Amino acid sequence: MTHPPLVEARNLSVEFHMRRGLFSRGPAPVVQAVRNMNLSIQRGETLALVGESGCGKSTLGRAMIRTAPIAHGELIFDGKDITTLAGETLRRARSRFQMIFQDPYSSLNPKARIFDTLAEPLRVHTSESTAQIRTKVSEMLEAVGLDPTFAARYPHEFSGGQRQRIAIARAVIVQPDFIVADEPLSALDVSMQLQILKLFDDLRDRFSLTYLFISHDLARVFSFADRVAVMYLGKLVEIGTAAEITTNPRHPYTKALLAAAPSPDPTIEADREVPMLSGDIPSPAFPPPGCRFHTRCPIAMEMCKRIDPEMTHFGNSHMAACHAAAPGLSHLNTPEPEKDLLP
Amino acid sequence: MSVLRRLIPGKRDMLGTIGAGILLFVALGAVLAPMIAPYDPTAISLLDRMQPPMWLEGGSLAHPLGTDNLGRDMLSRVIYGSRISLAVGVAAVIVGAAIGSTIGIVAGYFGGWVDSILSVVINAQLSFPFILLAIFILSTFGGGFWPVVLVLALGAWVNYARVVRGTVMSVRTQDYVHAAISVGVPTLRLLRTTVLPNTLSPIIVVASFSMAQAILAEAALSFLGVGVDGANPSWGVMLNDGRAYLQTAWWLTAMPGLAIAITVLGGNLCGDWLQDRFNPRIGN
Missing domain, CATH: 3.40.50.300 (P-loop containing nucleotide triphosphate hydrolases)
Incomplete structure (x- = not known):
């Protein structure tokens, strides 16, 4: 760089x-x-x-x-x-x-x-x-x-x-x-x-x-x-080299996207449980407070509803914005990513 | 026309062909008038005045559609009359389409306050009684070919403007317009090379209907005495001339009236057909 x-x-x-609606009050x-x-x-x-x-x-x-x-x-x-x-x-x-x-x-x-x-x-x-x-x-x-x-x-x-x-x-x-x-x-x-x-x-x-x-x-x-940037509701949630993102995703949203990709092997694909993200993407006009992903996040914590996470560096120009993935709190993120995402 | 079309399903193309055929027939008559008209349309022959059409008692093959109050041959006059009617119609369509399409494209493409202002102008024009405006202008500034064309264009441009505005509003959201913008095509060039070609089909449809309307309006203006003053009478002037003899010699008004009706029908059939052809939901 x-x-x-x-x-x-x-x-x-x-x-x-x-x-603004014809009869609605307040700003557009x-x-x-x-x-x-x-x-x-x-x-x-x-x-x-x-x-x-x-x-x-x-x-x-x-x-x-x-x-x-x-x-x-x-x-x-x-x-x-x-x-x-x-x-x-x-x-x-x-x-x-x-x-x-x-x-x-x-x-x-x-x-x-x-x-x-x-x-x-x-x-x-x-x-x-x-x-x-x-x-x-x-x-x-x-x-x-x-x-x-x-x-x-x-x-x-x-x-x-x-x-x-x-x-x-x-x-x-x-x-x-x-x-x-x-x-x-x-x-x-x-x-x-x-x-x-x-x-x-x-x-x-x-x-x-x-x-x-x-x-x-x-x-x-x-x-x-060369690099992959993952975006959710108008914000960057994770960015890193393609290899880093595939092998070592940090953000639960990235993990969900990776897990959603079908496998080319039919035997694996048949047994694979597809971890679905529950619900739809919220309206960008009324984004949720705190972390924008918390309404659909399988590992959302109390603080996620209040505080929007900053981008954290993980070295190798790999960055992610997640409270659970931040180094100080990484113990919260110990379970296997796939299990995290099961409903 | 749509009622007629529903009565005969699947005959749209046939009706369209008939309409185009009528227009072609009238156009040929106009172009070839000196060759096919049996008499000079202005040649007065008082001995032959008020002869009825040939199929009535007293009519003769020499004057198939009879003669008028000055003994002029009606068939020749109707044939020559098509020249002025068609020329006025075509010219009014070209001028009206040019003005209306330009305004429609500008209003539809730029939107915002430009559109608001132009829409007010369009609505004002639509709400003003055309015939009153036409009489006012023509009686103030005098008649003649080009004044009549300009007045007819003034009445017709709103039709183009409204249709084109609507079409352009949907065309400008298309990816190929976004692509041209992101390529860096200057706006005026973009309107000419990308927006206009994709707006052409509704313009052609309106032009076809508008042509019929212009012929009708020219006849009305001539009938009111503010139309084209030429050596060769238009169909509208003939209607006006024959008015005094409606009781005794109805063919003086019926013949040009029939010519107007058939030509306008041709234009409308043609317009109806084109509209269906260009409509992806009905056409092929």
Whole structure:
């Protein structure tokens, strides 16, 4: 960690103001989708961001490419504060950070040929000639494993996997430094997921990319990510290297997510008791007091209802925010993690 | 039209084809008028005045739809009349669609106070009696082709604005719009290359209905004496001319009236069909 990070969020919060009911009194409710987030990503690194639906991971991803409103905190990109960048300066800066969306069926303009979709980033960020753009689009299509002649077609002529390749090509064609991939695999078949993941891997090496890879599937991202960050209800609960998180998870939520992943071995899978997290994720508009996870935590203590735990270091840049996992209180966490989570 | 359609299930495409056929027929008549009209529509022949259509007693093949009070051939006048009616309709649709779609896209995309202001303008326009506004403007500033087109566009733009605003409000939430924003496409360019193409189908539907309305409105304005003043009469002017002879020579008003009705029916059938075609829940 000697180099300065490529992207760094400092106490970043994203808030959405809900509309007040027509006859309701009091101020309009504010949803803190992301709360006091501290996260830094090194150049060339792949950080996987995992968590349940609605935990704010997509919002954080969008905030990190400045498409979600930042309420508090700072966002540093390559040493520059881009928190308050606006208008034309922000638009120009966008060539350096791009996004890949979850659903390739809705992320491509249905009325535009593939060529125009891929040429658009080049047209708005470079002054290249049409001939140069044609060459680049062809090269990019080949780079993502598609036939260059596909450029003349429309999105509806392609399968989900092919569309996601096109969406990836659109993000990579301006040669950005940083790419936020928002659940890019979850709309695809399992067989296709591995191919696309491999493509992400290839492109990372070829174009020296840095990824924030958002996923709800912890098992899928381990082999691919350098570090894993686990998010719950707008806050980071645990972060560490992929190996640390898999072998030595500290936070009960991380343990639950790990235990929820099915095993590829059918005999193990048949006997496995799936530890379910009870209940739904609480509404981010009305988060529980104290530790936000305490309403569903199998090892919640009295203090968890009152005091929000701080991030604690466990060495090797492994951090977790849990009272029970904190070093002084580790004796409370002695039972086997799997047993902890049984209802 | 929807009642008719329900009576004949599965015949939507047929009705649409009929509508498109009617419009094509009228358009061809307008373009080829000098070749197919048997007489000069302005040639006065007082000896032949007030001849009834050929299938009535006293009618002749020389004037299939009869002649008017100055002995001009009705068939030729109806054919030539389509030129003005269609030209006014098409021009009004283009001008109205351009104004209305621009306002609708701006209101729908930007939302907020821009939308609030434009919505007030739209509602104000909707609540103002169009024919009163049209008569006021045309009688103050004078008639003619372009003034009538502008007045008709003024009456029609709200239809585009409302439909386009609604469509854009849903289009702007689509991922491909978010993708274009995050790519760094400038807003005006984004509206042109991404939002507009995805808003085109409702615009075409409104244009089709609006074309029929414009033809009808032009006829009404001409009938009221504030319409297009040209050497070649429009259908509305013919209606007005024939009004005095309704008792004695009904064909002076019936023929242009029929021409208007058939053309408007064509436009509406076509619009209805397009609406279904572009509706993913009904169309294919």
